[in-house]
Amino acid sequence: MLYAVLFIFSVSLLFSIAYFLLSSSLERRDHQVIEHKISEYTLMERNNGIKALLHELRIEDTHNELIGFFVRVVHPGHQTVFVTMPREWKGVNPGQVPLGLHKNGQWVRYEKPGDDDRLEITGRRLSNGYFLQVGADSEVREDLLERFLGISAVIGLPVLVLGLAGGLFVSFRALRPLKDLIQTIKNVDMGQMDARVPPSQTGDELDELTALFNGMLAKIQALIQGMRETLDNVAHDLRTPATRLRGTVELALETGIDVQTLREALMDCAEESERISTVLNTLMDLSEVEAGMMQLERKEVDLAEIISQVVELYEYVAEEKAISIEVSHQQKMFAHVDHNRIRQALANILDNAVKYTPEKGQIRVETGQTDREFLIHIQDNGIGIHGSELPRIFDRLFRGDKSRSQRGLGLGLSIVRAFIEAHNGRILVDSHPGRGTRFTVCLPKDA
Ligand code: ADP
Secondary structure, eight states, X not given: OHHHHHHHHHHHHHHHHHHHHHHHHHHHHHHHHHHHHHHHHXXXXXXXXXXXXXXXXXXXXXXXXXXXXXXXXXXXXXXXXXXXXXXXXXXXXXXXXXXXXXXXXXXXXXXXXXXXXXXXXXEEEOGGGXXXXXXXXXXXXXXXXXXXXXXXXXXXXXXXHHHHHHHHHHHHHHHHHHHHHHHHHHHHHTTOTTOOOOOOOOOSHHHHHHHHHHHHHHHHHHHHHHHHHHHHHHHHHHHHHHHHHHHHHHHHHHHOOSHHHHHHHHHHHHHHHHHHHHHHHHHHHHHHHHTTOOOOOEEEEEHHHHHHHHHHHHHHHHHHTTOEEEEEOOSOOEEEEEHHHHHHHHHHHHHHHHHTSOTTOEEEEEEXXXXXXXXXXXXXXXXXXXXXXXXXXXXXXXXXXXXXXXXXXXXXXXXXHHHHHHTTOEEEEEEETTTEEEEEEEEETTO
């Protein structure tokens, strides 16, 4: 509406200026004609005397040469010695037209009584005290200006209507994406998380905003979904040990008369609470990493040294399953890392390798490096991971179908990825079901 008002104002201003310029230039032209005539008569009177002028005026009058003009010559004693009126003014008494004797060279206006016709008259003093007035009707000029107004209305009205309609259309189009946006926000607010703003495909800034907004909504929806699943899984994972804990306590209370039974029950309780606190600690670690809050205690350490420690840790478990762990170090690999976190990450990978490799299997740990990274490969010839599960193995609480028979919380690899990424590193996996799995940890040298 504001733009419409501005538009109407501008158009009106434009026409008013045009009207004013046209009207003043027409007036100037009319005055020039009258002044030319009065100069001509004044010169004649000065050269040939008043009689010659009166004679000339009478001749011109009879020849209808003064038809559009008012001409009057006034005697110094105020009697009119010659007067003629324009044709349209014939019925008007010339005596009513003001003499304006004092207005030498100035303009006098006289309006026809009961009509809006107007005479514009100027006067000059002649020699011997005579006064000459010449004027003309401004009707032609007024007609022209009236026609100009008519044409302006004919042009201006459609321009205004078109302008207003165009303005309304443009503002409606410009506001539609915003209205869609508002509606979508309201829908999301009411819990409809899958509501999206329809794309306008215009390629403008609003379209970009729509795409960004939809992208953000999709991300939020995925996050909420992930949080719900995690919460469900955590609840499920905590409920089992908690139920077992209560079961053990109740059973011990009912039947445990001897010290040995009570002792065993207490040990079971300690084990279950250990499980619960491991889940909770791991989840806390994960959210710390995800929130970017994890403080790494970096030190210069030899990665080969950490590998040896981890392998040593698992040698006993591997031996029990007759699994061989082969280590081939290239050379010392000094990196600036958090010793404990890297050790835990490698331990989790090796733990899985031992867990998911059947008896008499083989595990190989190799190291290598590129210009930018240290590489640690941990390869087993175990059960492998199915292609459909591969993208999810690093998700929190995800456990493969074939792994359910083994102990585990589904948090090991999420921790691995979180710790490695906190070091700006990468973890890669390559696996073939039935043939084995190879994890590669890449740690940047300039960390
Ligand atoms: P889990 O506690 O189940 O071991 P992880 O997060 O450590 O949880 O691993 C997630 C899943 O990835 C496992 O359940 C398993 O299906 C699969 N996985 C991990 N490492 C291996 C491996 N070396 N061989 C086969 N499957 C593996």
